[in-house]
Amino acid sequence: MQRQCFICGGRDLECLFVNTWVLPGLDLKEIGFSICRNCGSVCQSPTVTFDEMMHFYSSMAVYTNPGRREKPSESKIRDLDEQIQFIKRGVGSLPSSALQIGSSDGYTLSRFKQAGVTRVLGVEPGEASVRLAKKLYNIDCINDSAENFTTTETFELVILTHVLEHLYAPQTVLNKCRHIQDPLPEGFIYVEVPLFASPDSLCPGFFSFEHINYYTRANLFKSLLDTGYYPVSTVEHYNSNLAPVIGVLASTKPQHHTEEFSSEYENNSKKVQKYRQQEVAYWQQKLDEILPTLQQAKNVYLWGAGIHTCQLVANTNLLEKVHITGLTDTSELKWGLKQGNWHCVPPEAIEWQPGDAVLISSYASEKEIFDALQWLRDKKIKTLCLHRIDNTKTN
Known part of the structure; x- marks a missing residue:
């Protein structure tokens, strides 16, 4: 429009x-x-x-x-x-x-x-x-x-x-x-x-x-x-x-x-x-x-159905370089919604395996999401921050 x-x-x-x-x-x-x-x-x-x-x-x-x-x-x-x-x-x-x-x-x-x-x-x-x-x-x-x-x-x-x-x-x-x-x-x-x-x-x-x-x-x-x-x-x-x-x-x-x-x-x-x-x-x-870490992972999941995932896909060659297994988010509002070729699912619905990787696309909430994903790191899942900033400026 x-x-x-x-x-x-x-x-x-x-x-x-x-x-x-x-x-x-x-x-x-x-x-x-x-x-x-x-x-x-x-x-x-x-x-x-x-x-x-x-x-x-x-x-x-x-x-x-x-x-x-x-x-x-x-x-x-x-x-x-x-x-x-x-x-x-x-x-x-x-x-x-x-x-x-x-x-x-x-x-x-x-x-x-x-x-x-x-x-x-x-x-x-x-x-x-x-x-x-x-x-x-x-x-x-x-x-x-x-x-x-x-x-x-x-x-x-x-x-x-x-x-x-x-x-x-x-x-x-x-x-x-x-x-x-x-x-x-x-x-x-x-x-x-x-x-x-x-x-x-x-x-x-x-x-x-x-x-x-x-x-x-x-x-x-x-x-x-x-x-x-x-x-x-x-x-x-x-x-x-x-x-x-x-x-x-x-x-x-x-x-x-x-x-x-x-x-x-x-x-x-x-x-x-x-x-x-x-x-x-x-x-x-x-x-x-x-990118090397993502390419070595067994499965790669994007964390966060939303705009930052959209911008990540639009502004990079991610989909050309890495096979994305799926999309997950803790928000119930997003479960079942389709974004690109993926349907967002609850984290608990995924059969996580050691060697899998999660890429956090969010800029505003990256640090909070990373801190909340210790349970995945305990399972030997790599949790990767894209922006890698200790963000204290979120609203």
Whole structure:
């Protein structure tokens, strides 16, 4: 499916690169990344349809890690500490009500409730996450997409942390948020997204399947201003998370703090091209370093049905060099789903043999997964990390 620009609505998009992706639960798809010749915003196009993406979220999306027993990571706790104080400082006090779109497992809203927000409500398309929010934190959520949900309530604060980059029509959703706050003397919105910064500061897999929009500081400000929100506070981090992030607190009251937007076409085009060259070289180098071990193994299993496995296959010659016996994951949501030529099975369903090897494709959760697989190493199964980093920056 070809898209139009998510910021200015322009249809003149230039495709910068395209791959065939082996997506979990879906057929082979041509996924590309394009730039708007008008405003210079970068988005995923061609991409899958909205219904296909919703199928992915409802059946595949998992927000907790078995190694944490459904508890938030240390970085998630840290980020919420900052977000609450950041909003409190920008507003003057915490609002009395908050709506979070993309509420995941409910942890964020539980923290705002603990901090004194008296009415909280989530919107979340993943059924498993809605159940977790209720079970873990007693947080109520509307089980629907950001595009389709409705509410008759008014909320002083709307929270969208790492949501806008996922939406097919983010401007429409921001307009919906603005409409929810129309009756108020002043409303606030807090948005946080990955920041499309210098290519050298971006992590492997930055251009991912789930992220279909890419924000710079300039086009994020433009997206808010165009929907009636006025930035009042901004925070950027480059080293504390997997990828650079930007958070913006904006008000429904007119402000005069921002400069006029100008096209970013030339700069963003160069950034994408440089990053893409580095990305392909990175994945292949990491695979080459462990290729001899994989080729000597009796059987090779990929650990993790999902996007990182998809990127591993798309960006390397793995399938040409190694016979992959199967695919496994601890998430029940993924069992039985087909990804490429494999069906994901529970680890317990595999007849493990000494000399087998497991390749962990995940970047964000690699260390946690590796630590949780000691039981396989006890069986003389080699557990291999592709990226081999002690990652403390996961969300």
